[in-house]
Amino acid sequence: MSQERSTRRHRVGELVFRTLTSPGPGPATVVLVHGIGMSHRYLARLHGRLTAHATVVSVDLPGFAGLARPEQDVDVTRMADALTVVLDELMPDRPASLILVGQSMGTQWVTELAARHPQLSDAVVLIGPVTDDRRRTVLAQAALLALDTLREPPGANALVFGDYLRCGPVWYLAQLRHMLRYRIEERVRDLRGPLLIVRGSRDPIAGRDWCRRLRDARGRGAPVALVEIPGRAHNAQHSAPRAVTAAIVHTLGHLLGSQPGQAPAPLAGSRDA
Numbered sequence: 001m002s003q004e005r006s007t008r009r010h011r012v013g014e015l016v017f018r019t020l021t022s023p024g025p026g027p028a029t030v031v032l033v034h035g036i037g038m039s040h041r042y043l044a045r046l047h048g049r050l051t052a053h054a055t056v057v058s059v060d061l062p063g064f065a066g067l068a069r070p071e072q073d074v075d076v077t078r079m080a081d082a083l084t085v086v087l088d089e090l091m092p093d094r095p096a097s098l099i100l101v102g103q104s105m106g107t108q109w110v111t112e113l114a115a116r117h118p119q120l121s122d123a124v125v126l127i128g129p130v131t132d133d134r135r136r137t138v139l140a141q142a143a144l145l146a147l148d149t150l151r152e153p154p155g156a157n158a159l160v161f162g163d164y165l166r167c168g169p170v171w172y173l174a175q176l177r178h179m180l181r182y183r184i185e186e187r188v189r190d191l192r193g194p195l196l197i198v199r200g201s202r203d204p205i206a207g208r209d210w211c212r213r214l215r216d217a218r219g220r221g222a223p224v225a226l227v228e229i230p231g232r233a234h235n236a237q238h239s240a241p242r243a244v245t246a247a248i249v250h251t252l253g254h255l256l257g258s259q260p261g262q263a264p265a266p267l268a269g270s271r272d273a
Helices: 040-050 076-090 106-116 138-151 154-167 169-181 184-190 208-217 241-256
Strands: 006-012 015-022 028-033 055-060 097-103 123-127 195-200 224-229
Touching: 006 076, 015 040, 015 076, 028 040, 028 106, 028 241, 040 055, 040 097, 040 154, 040 241, 055 076, 076 106, 097 106, 097 241, 106 123, 106 184, 123 241, 138 169, 154 169, 184 208, 195 208, 195 241, 208 224, 224 241
Parallel strands: 028 055, 028 097, 097 123, 123 195, 195 224
Antiparallel strands: 006 015, 015 055
């Protein structure tokens, strides 16, 4: 990761955020948002890869990554609105292109942000999106998480459970309730720019059928693509950062400045492993 990385704290009311920014080439900025219980740490490999193509910002959300837990409830909408304030503060001069990337529950926060504030982002990337509309119960998600743990490399599991301990059960369960209630398949219809969905081919949490339904929910003619990372599970951005970066650059290269003078890659269909 770039040695020029800078770290800032941001306060929006009682909500405290942390951003980690690495400058990169080109006109674009990519914002990475972690999932429930997690932090920027399991996005670090993707962060480092993407800095070869753009300025990259990783965000730690309130109550996670050792940040203060809010006293009041914070649903997906409130978190997304607060995150908008953070990005406005961090980037008062809007970059030429802004790509929002969420992983797991982070996909809900970036989707809501982009739907409510369409002027802010140019594209959205959902890695391992949640929650499968046919498995929206605590027991179902716990079983899928246990199965995913068996499919992840030891290093990924160490990061996940280390961050879970820092988050604590109270805040985790409070956010889990919102995660299960959020209808991401309805909100993706309100996105204006390109949508890229990425999943590991062995991801039991963001299954293939669910990701296809989510892709199809975008509507006919909408710019959307689905890419699978072979042999990887839910945390593909950690276990296969090069492949995830390649999927983003290949699909959204026109925004990253990787294809100067060329037309954007088509997003009307999907690519499934």
